[in-house]
Amino acid sequence: MKRIMILVLAITTGLGVLAYTTHSAPQADDVKVISITAKKFDFTPGEITVKKGVPVALELTSSDRVHGFSFPDFKLTAKIEPGKVTRVVFTPDKTGEFTFSCNIFCGSGHEEMAGRLIVTD
Amino acid sequence: MKKLVLAITVLLVIALMIGVGVFKLGLVPVNADVPPSGLETRFIPIAVHASVANHAEEQPNPMVPTDENLIAGGEVYTVMCARCHGVPGRGPSVLGASFYPPAPQFTVQPSGYSEGELFWIVKHGIRNTGMPAWGRLLSDQDIWHVVAVLRRLNSLPSAVENSRSKLH
Numbered sequence: 609m610k611r612i613m614i615l616v617l618a619i620t621t622g623l624g625v626l627a628y629t630t631h632s633a634p635q636a637d638d639v640k641v642i643s644i645t646a647k648k649f650d651f652t653p654g655e656i657t658v659k660k661g662v663p664v665a666l667e668l669t670s671s672d673r674v675h676g677f678s679f680p681d682f683k684l685t686a687k688i689e690p691g692k693v694t695r696v697v698f699t700p701d702k703t704g705e706f707t708f709s710c711n712i713f714c715g716s717g718h719e720e721m722a723g724r725l726i727v728t729d
Numbered sequence: 730m731k732k733l734v735l736a737i738t739v740l741l742v743i744a745l746m747i748g749v750g751v752f753k754l755g756l757v758p759v760n761a762d763v764p765p766s767g768l769e770t771r772f773i774p775i776a777v778h779a780s781v782a783n784h785a786e787e788q789p790n791p792m793v794p795t796d797e798n799l800i801a802g803g804e805v806y807t808v809m810c811a812r813c814h815g816v817p818g819r820g821p822s823v824l825g826a827s828f829y830p831p832a833p834q835f836t837v838q839p840s841g842y843s844e845g846e847l848f849w850i851v852k853h854g855i856r857n858t859g860m861p862a863w864g865r866l867l868s869d870q871d872i873w874h875v876v877a878v879l880r881r882l883n884s885l886p887s888a889v890e891n892s893r894s895k896l897h
């Protein structure tokens with residue numbers, strides 16, 4: 609009986625270790641975190657450079673009013689509200705220069721509110 | 730029979746070569762400072778209307794036309810649309826008239842499209858007309874607001890008109 613219990617304990621411990629090593633949560637270093645502040649009528653920073661294949665977390669905030677975040681090249685949209693952080697995570701899978709913009713009308717100048725993501729190899 | 734097929738083939742090839750020649754030699758007019766031809770005026774709108782009707786979802790405007798929603802739509806219209814489609818009380822837009830084909834003047838002639846169709850047009854744009862796809866710059870809510878305004882452009886409540894006119 610004692611041998612069986614030791615065997616069960618060993619198997620469950622082994623499975624636990626295996627599960628931990630194969631499904632561990634991404635480390636902070638795995639994701640490039642970039643904070644972006646939206647305000648009438650720009651994003652700061654307005655230009656971001658990232659590497660292809662490296663996950664990116666955009667932390668979006670607004671310093672004045674509600675804005676939108678539209679990034680059709682990566683099929684991303686989000687609402688940016690003052691006092692809140694909206695987190696958008698994605699992995700750039702292609703290189704090039706891509707434009708994101710505000711898609712919630714915010715006044716005269718709204719149509720110029722855009723930023724650029726540069727993805728390099 | 731064989732001769733007929735051969736003759737048709739030769740004619741088609743010649744027509745194709747003439748067509749390519751006309752394009753490559755720059756003989757197709759591209760200037761926009763002339764009125765569209767009768768052919769374009771008559772047939773292209775048929776294709777545009779049919780395509781819009783085919784693609785647009787027939788749905789009522791989910792935005793209740795309260796003053797608040799119309800003020801929001803009036804602001805979008807004034808900033809994004811009025812330059813080409815006309816400012817209420819000011820007559821047709823000269824800029825809009827300079828497009829090929831000229832941009833519809835909603836202050837002169839309200840649109841015959843349904844609200845669902847107007848939503849689709851604003852969101853997706855119309856090719857080769859100068860009408861952009863606003864879906865990248867405006868939320869669905871913004872677009873429904875402006876559609877509500879388009880339906881009432883010449884009869885906006887005074888609170889909405891006052892708010893809108895302050896933007897000029």
